[in-house]
Amino acid sequence: MENGAAQPVIVAIDGPSGTGKSSTSKAVAAQLGLSYLDTGAQYRAITWWMVSNGIDIDDPTAIAAVAGKPEIVSGTDPADPTITVDGTDVAGPIRTPEVTSKVSAVSAVPEVRARITELQRSLAASAERGIVVEGRDIGTTVLPDADLKIFLTASAEARAARRSGELKGADVQSTREALIKRDAADSSRKTSPLAKADDAVEVDTTELTLAQVIECVVTLVGEKRAVK
Ligand SMILES: Nc1ncnc2c1ncn2[C@@H]1O[C@H](COP(=O)(O)OP(=O)(O)OP(=O)(O)O)[C@@H](O)[C@H]1O
Numbered sequence: 495m496e497n498g499a500a501q502p503v504i505v506a507i508d509g510p511s512g513t514g515k516s517s518t519s520k521a522v523a524a525q526l527g528l529s530y531l532d533t534g535a536q537y538r539a540i541t542w543w544m545v546s547n548g549i550d551i552d553d554p555t556a557i558a559a560v561a562g563k564p565e566i567v568s569g570t571d572p573a574d575p576t577i578t579v580d581g582t583d584v585a586g587p588i589r590t591p592e593v594t595s596k597v598s599a600v601s602a603v604p605e606v607r608a609r610i611t612e613l614q615r616s617l618a619a620s621a622e623r624g625i626v627v628e629g630r631d632i633g634t635t636v637l638p639d640a641d642l643k644i645f646l647t648a649s650a651e652a653r654a655a656r657r658s659g660e661l662k663g664a665d666v667q668s669t670r671e672a673l674i675k676r677d678a679a680d681s682s683r684k685t686s687p688l689a690k691a692d693d694a695v696e697v698d699t700t701e702l703t704l705a706q707v708i709e710c711v712v713t714l715v716g717e718k719r720a721v722k
């Protein structure tokens with residue numbers, strides 16, 4: 495590229511809940527000057543809208559009929575990622591236990607996925623320096639031509655301990671069961687389930703610190719850029 499500027503790079507980071515996707519993606523993007531997209535926040539935002547508007551979460555037809563209504567906007571600065579629905583900041587409300595318990599049902603509806611996938615591709619295409627996009631189906635469906643695909647894993651015990659540390663005082667056993675239940679729903683849906691892309695690099699983070707995972711991904715991006 496002219497002036498020696500680095501080529502834009504697209505990094506897809508997928509994996510089950512609590513494996514460190516958000517923390518890793520944000521830090522890698524910040525370190526490398528890339529944009530950052532939390533696709534889980536988008537599915538949470540549309541779920542929040544469905545709940546707020548009294549849509550029956552157990553009725554996929556009702557969800558599909560209104561999937562195009564809310565305007566979801568994601569800010570992609572890793573230092574200040576934002577999410578709004580129809581102009582309202584929903585960064586807090588999308589993290590409630592109610593939204594967490596309902597998001598898998600809403601995100602399984604094909605019309606919801608089509609809508610959100612379109613938003614994700616458009617944000618990735620407009621990221622001038624490149625972007626780190628994290629979720630469940632980024633490497634398999636949203637950005638199958640990503641320059642680098644990572645699939646993060648960790649034992650259910652490690653993930654539950656991390657999450658209950660975050661949700662101060664939460665019981666590790668019930669947190670573990672909730673994680674496993676959400677992963678099972680996300681992995682078994684028909685439309686773009688949680689899955690590792692064939693060409694993704696799997697990183698088991700169970701015994702790694704967050705700093706080690708970040709360093710590992712930064713190194714992998716550097717290696718990809720060197721051969722681009
Ligand atoms: N390697 C690690 N070692 C210890 N703690 C970690 C590690 N990676 C992430 N964490 C912590 O685990 C928690 C969950 O991480 P994070 O939110 O990044 O996971 P996630 O995969 O994005 O989860 P979800 O899919 O549910 O949004 C956070 O509190 C984070 O600080």
Ligand SMILES: Nc1ccn([C@@H]2O[C@H](COP(=O)(O)O)[C@@H](O)[C@H]2O)c(=O)n1
Binds near residue numbers: 535599601629
């Ligand atoms: N690419 C994605 C990302 C997320 N989901 C769904 O959203 C839920 C919440 O994700 P978090 O990362 O914020 O925990 C997740 O459980 C999935 O149901 C998705 O389907 N595809």
